[in-house]
Amino acid sequence: MSAISDWFRKAWLVLLVAGVVIVLDQWTKQLVRTNLPKFEAIPPSRRSLPT
Numbered sequence: 001m002s003a004i005s006d007w008f009r010k011a012w013l014v015l016l017v018a019g020v021v022i023v024l025d026q027w028t029k030q031l032v033r034t035n036l037p038k039f040e041a042i043p044p045s046r047r048s049l050p051t
Contacts, residue, residue, distance in 0.1 A: 036042065 032042070
């Protein structure tokens, strides 16, 4: 049990950041779903197009 608690003491910040990123990702996906009309698409930005 000591090895698990030692690992958690070292990794808590990484786990917290990962959890926040996942929550924000799901929240922004829901925002897009609710604000984008059905069968509508967001055109890709010029940055994401291959050159």
